[in-house]
Amino acid sequence: QLVVVVNTFSVWEGEEDNATSTRDQIVYAGVLTLLKLNNLSALPASVYDRLQELMSYPHQWVRLAGSQLLGHLLSAHDCKTVLSAATSGQVFGDNPRHKIDELIKLCLLQIRSSNILPEHALQIVKNVVWLTSALLFAPEDKPEEGMWSTRDLIHRLVVFASVESSQDPTNSLKRGIILKWVGALVNTVDKEQLAPHLPALVAPVHREVKNSSGPVCEMATEVMSFLRDKLGNETLSQALVTSDKARSEIKRKRKRETALAAIANPESHAKRKVKVNLAKREKRKEKYKMLKAKQFKSH
Numbered sequence: 001q002l003v004v005v006v007n008t009f010s011v012w013e014g015e016e017d018n019a020t021s022t023r024d025q026i027v028y029a030g031v032l033t034l035l036k037l038n039n040l041s042a043l044p045a046s047v048y049d050r051l052q053e054l055m056s057y058p059h060q061w062v063r064l065a066g067s068q069l070l071g072h073l074l075s076a077h078d079c080k081t082v083l084s085a086a087t088s089g090q091v092f093g094d095n096p097r098h099k100i101d102e103l104i105k106l107c108l109l110q111i112r113s114s115n116i117l118p119e120h121a122l123q124i125v126k127n128v129v130w131l132t133s134a135l136l137f138a139p140e141d142k143p144e145e146g147m148w149s150t151r152d153l154i155h156r157l158v159v160f161a162s163v164e165s166s167q168d169p170t171n172s173l174k175r176g177i178i179l180k181w182v183g184a185l186v187n188t189v190d191k192e193q194l195a196p197h198l199p200a201l202v203a204p205v206h207r208e209v210k211n212s213s214g215p216v217c218e219m220a221t222e223v224m225s226f227l228r229d230k231l232g233n234e235t236l237s238q239a240l241v242t243s244d245k246a247r248s249e250i251k252r253k254r255k256r257e258t259a260l261a262a263i264a265n266p267e268s269h270a271k272r273k274v275k276v277n278l279a280k281r282e283k284r285k286e287k288y289k290m291l292k293a294k295q296f297k298s299h
Contacts, residue, residue, distance in 0.1 A: 032065060035068060060115060060117060067123040070106075097147065098147065111124060151197065160175075161179075172212075182204065198236075199239050209221055
């Protein structure tokens with residue numbers, strides 16, 4: 001019976017357009033059936049093979065259900081031991097590290113979407129926290145070529161927040177996901193294991209506290225307060241100092257590269273400068289609109 005339900009995940013080929021709605025309903029119903037099972041650990045390994053289809057499915061409710069199914073499957077196992085030698089092969093097959101990498105990339109693919117339901121965003125946070133924790137608790141973090149390390153994963157998630165902040169400041173969905181992920185990760189993993197990654201983790205929180213306003217700033221302030229309580233003031237302060245130094249070094253490096261580029265190719269540099277100035281102007285306009293809207297609401 002389980003195999004029958006799992007097989008409803010298949011995206012059938014050669015269908016007519018008018019059959020899409022029926023297919024969506026059957027796939028969605030199949031996932032909901034699995035979510036109601038008490039013992040998800042008894043599901044066949046083929047469920048993981050179908051997750052990619054579910055989590056990249058055209059219908060957002062199916063994508064949500066696929067993320068929830070992944071969350072249920074992950075919660076049935078201990079993230080602290082899933083990649084240890086003692087349990088290797090028991091959960092994710094012969095190459096658990098490779099499967100973890102696939103699932104991480106699926107979750108990040110969903111974050112890239114511009115159409116995410118609020119409950120879907122929350123489920124993505126839970127899934128990514130579990131997967132990040134699994135990497136942090138791994139005996140060694142030396143992935144094969146093409147796979148991501150813990151540092152790679154954290155960097156990509158932080159970039160999501162950075163890009164949204166600079167290019168789409170009126171939207172805070174991705175930054176909200178990243179802020180919740182940081183808080184939940186710190187709450188899940190001991191600070192000793194997080195120590196090498198703390199400067200990168202606190203960077204998006206600190207940026208939003210300083211530069212943003214509205215709900216995302218309030219959330220960042222709450223996360224920062226939680227980090228201070230959880231990590232201790234000294235540990236958090238050291239992470240913030242290290243983060244600021246790294247950011248300053250990156251800025252200095254970019255300025256040097258820009259100066260060299262201006263000498264090597266002045267025409268291209270001039271065009272880039274115009275483009276950057278236009279982007280800054282648009283960003284100022286967006287901030288002005290947000291400020292006016294905030295003032296209007298206060299009245």
